[in-house]
Amino acid sequence: MEYGDGWYPFFTAGLSTAVTRTGELAGEADVAAAMAELARLSEARGRPRPPEVFLGGISGPGGSREPAALREAIERYRALGVAGVTVSFPARSRRDWRAQAERFATEVLADLAP
Numbered sequence: 001m002e003y004g005d006g007w008y009p010f011f012t013a014g015l016s017t018a019v020t021r022t023g024e025l026a027g028e029a030d031v032a033a034a035m036a037e038l039a040r041l042s043e044a045r046g047r048p049r050p051p052e053v054f055l056g057g058i059s060g061p062g063g064s065r066e067p068a069a070l071r072e073a074i075e076r077y078r079a080l081g082v083a084g085v086t087v088s089f090p091a092r093s094r095r096d097w098r099a100q101a102e103r104f105a106t107e108v109l110a111d112l113a114p
Helices: 015-020 026-044 066-078 094-107
Strands: 052-055
Touching: 026 052, 052 066, 066 094
Parallel strands: none
Antiparallel strands: none
């Protein structure tokens, strides 16, 4: 908290919470609560603003990879103050991964407000 300029939380639940030794982060409500706690801790330590947050894995287990759902999720997390997100593309080849990344760029990123 005293030295970092960013925080990279990722969704955890059940076994992965125990393995990663982190608190459970299972959805939007948990992210909102964690962001509020980050702001509170930052203020208590006299920081002018909280660290930037980049949320990992919004398309992970249980997350949709459909363009409309991803756009909506990104906008909701942006409204909470999240500066960026990561999205995964499970693929069996580089060609498949590239096709998915290009689809994300044209059908998701291109439609997001700057």
